[in-house]
Amino acid sequence: MNSRKYLVEKIVKIILLIFTIFIVFVLLSIFYGIFKKGLSALNWEIISQVPKGGYYFGKEGGILNAIVGSLYLAIGASLIALVISIPAAFFIHTYLFSYPKWQKRVRLWLDVLWGIPPIVYGAFAFNFMLFMGWPSSLLAAMITVALLISPVMIRSMDESLQHNSKGLFESALSLGFFKGEIGFKFLFKQSLPGITTAFLLALGKGLGDTASVLFTAGFTDYIPESITEPAATLPLAIFFQLSSPIPEVKERAYAAAIVLTIIILVISILSRVLSKRFSKNRIK
Amino acid sequence: MNFSLRYYIEKLRxxxxIISLVIxxxxxxxxxxxxxFKSWPLLVSTPISEIIFSSNWMPTKGNFGLWPFIFSSIVVSLLGLLIMIxxxxxxxxxxxxxxPxxxxxxxxxxxxxxxxxxxxxxxxxxxxVIVPMVSEWATSANSANASGYSILAAGIVVAVTTLPFVLNMLIELFESVPRELKESTLAMGASHWQTIKDVILKKIRPGIIAAFTLGLSKxxxxxIAVLMVVGNVVQIPDSIFAAGYPLPALLANNxxxxxxxxxxxxALMLSALMLLIIVILFNYFAHKVIRFYQSKM
Structure with a gap:
């Protein structure tokens, strides 16, 4: 009996390990597949030039318009999201400080919001733009993505603020500071690591999201010069080029996928390094 | 700083x-x-049950039966869930x-x-990777659609896209189980696996179900990932090798x-509305269950 118990445990352990290794294998297969297909098409020309005439028939040019467009979009959207998220997160921790029930409700609703599919945001934004008579533009896409990523941003700042000692808030309050001042003066410094990781998380989401910008950003072969112009984004460039029947154009879709993957990886490494560095002036 | 100025700045702040949180x-x-508001014209002219359960999709003739899309969506996400669990x-x-x-x-x-x-x-x-693999399986199963762009391929891809999200939640759940519970079971002579199977899994079962519900709604x-591999044919898929056309793909394509x-x-905005309502309902109850565990442990 006793030996059987441990035999079962050994077998179970091996089965669990096999399933777990499979997940690692999937990640490797994603990288391998994309690099194998796209590496031959990836060269300096593709990264450094905008599409020229006949690009979509396999002639020269590159995807610089999509790279720059994506970066503009992600940075702009993350900045707008910051302007909304920082005060909202501070409100939960200052003015709602003595209402734990409401804090819980707000958190629950934010978590629910996070699950709304991007395509629904896209449809809503498209409706709104039609209603206002706005053409598809970089600004419209930025606002859409900003609304999409704000709930995640607020929640991740909120999580990092929850580790703060309650004493900090109470002692500052007893010294006569206003609640908002405590938020922006004291909690801000405390939540800097949280804000940094939230920003980078949002940046990654903004770069990768396709469904919400499909309706709003439009597509163009040029690098946008103002936020009222339409813009190309990397995921859309991948998506459109892939549907082309010409093999050279298809290969470039994979090259664009490599560029996107590398940018996302760099951001995720950066967020790890920075969140470690910023956590040093924390009051436990 | 002068008090009344400070006071006004605070008001502004x-x-x-409040405005940003309310937005x-x-x-x-x-x-x-x-x-x-956008889907109203269709809702007043056709009864909602007919829109949802009719398979007659002919936009040019004014027939908007969404059932093929709803059915594809359900099958793809359930299949994805089954693979992911x-x-x-x-x-x-x-x-x-x-x-270690x-x-x-x-x-x-x-x-x-x-x-x-x-x-x-x-x-x-x-x-x-997936579509060629599924195509081989479909050929050996003598399926009518051997292209590989199918419900099954979409199910596999969706399983992978939702996997990290669900896995992170499950890890958090398992870590929320108090150490003492595990230690006392081990001290009673149970093996590690018996502890997991009979104590830990039982303790957090509703939480696990909630995490999978969130995965399902995701x-x-x-x-986009589904749209690229599902085949996009308006039909009621008759096997997992048949092509489908889920709701989000309908929106994105048209x-x-x-x-x-x-x-x-x-019709399109109605399908977006359905997505919104289903996802909010699923997520609301799932998060309530998960909250219960987080507050208890």
């Missing part, structure tokens, strides 16, 4: 805080109202219970990277032409 919190209502559960148990520290760290990094990969990349991977809304056919935009 407070309204900025975000009221967003689902705003989205819902705007989608309802063993992998997430097994690796959550392995990572939190058995793995350094392996657990490596695996968590893998999950984080996987979680950051954009949907369009998963779709590409689906086209390169799969339901997955757009927004460009929806203005040219009367009521077409109403």
């Amino acid at each position: 407070k309204s900025w805080m 975000i919190l009221s967003l689902p209502f705003l989205i819902g109202i705007s989608l309802l 063993p992998f997430t559960l097994a690796s959550a148990i392995y990572i939190t219970q058995f793995a 520290n350094w392996i657990s760290k490596v695996l968590r990094t893998v999950i984080d990277i996987l979680a950051g990969i954009p949907s369009v990349i998963f779709g590409l991977w689906g086209i390169i 799969a339901f809304g997955e757009t 927004y460009g032409e929806m203005m040219s056919i009367p009521k077409y935009d109403s």
Whole structure:
């Protein structure tokens, strides 16, 4: 009996390990597949030039318009999201400080919001733009993505603020500071690591999201010069080029996928390094 | 600083805080109202049960039966869930219970990277790796559709896109189990696996179900990755090798032409509204269950 118990445990352990290794294998297969297909098409020309005439028939040019467009979009959207998220997160921790029930409700609703599919945001934004008579533009896409990523941003700042000692808030309050001042003066410094990781998380989401910008950003072969112009984004460039029947154009879709993957990886490494560095002036 | 100036700045700050929080919190209502407003013309002219359960999809003739799309969506997300369950559960148990520290760290990094990969990349991977594989299976099963662009391919891709999200939640759940509970069971003479199977899993079962519900609703809304591998044929799929056409794909593919056919935009916005309502309901109850565990432990 006793030996059987441990035999079962050994077998179970091996089965669990096999399933777990499979997940690692999937990640490797994603990288391998994309690099194998796209590496031959990836060269300096593709990264450094905008599409020229006949690009979509396999002639020269590159995807610089999509790279720059994506970066503009992600940075702009993350900045707008910051302007909304920082005060909202501070409100939960200052003015709602003595209402734990409401804090819980707000958190629950934010978590629910996070699950709304991007395509629904896209449809809503498209409706709104039609209603206002706005053409598809970089600004419209930025606002859409900003609304999409704000709930995640607020929640991740909120999580990092929850580790703060309650004493900090109470002692500052007893010294006569206003609640908002405590938020922006004291909690801000405390939540800097949280804000940094939230920003980078949002940046990654903004770069990768396709469904919400499909309706709003439009597509163009040029690098946008103002936020009222339409813009190309990397995921859309991948998506459109892939549907082309010409093999050279298809290969470039994979090259664009490599560029996107590398940018996302760099951001995720950066967020790890920075969140470690910023956590040093924390009051436990 | 002068007190009244400080006071006014505080007022300003407070309204900025409230306005931004209210904008975000009221967003689902705003989205819902705007989608309802847009889909109203169709809702008043056709009974809702007919729109949902009719398979007659002929936009040019004014027939908007959404059933093929709803059915595809349900099948794809359930299939994705079925595929995902063993992998997430097994690796959550392995990572939190058995793995040595350094392996657990490596695996968590893998999950984080996987979680950051954009949907369009998963779709590409689906086209390169999954679709040819499914195509081979379909050929050997003598299926009518041997292209590989099918419900099954979409199910596999959706399983992978939702996997890191669900896995992270499961890991958190397993870690929320108090140490003493595990230790006392072990002290009673149970093996590690018996402890997990009979005590830990039982203790957090509703939480696990809630995590899978969240995964299901995420799969339901997955757009681009599914769209790239599902085949996009309007039909009721008769096998897992048949092509399908889920709701989000319908939205993404047709927004460009929806203005040219009367009521077409109403039908599309109605499908967006359905996505919104289903996802909010699922997520609300799932998060309530998960909250219960977080507050208890």
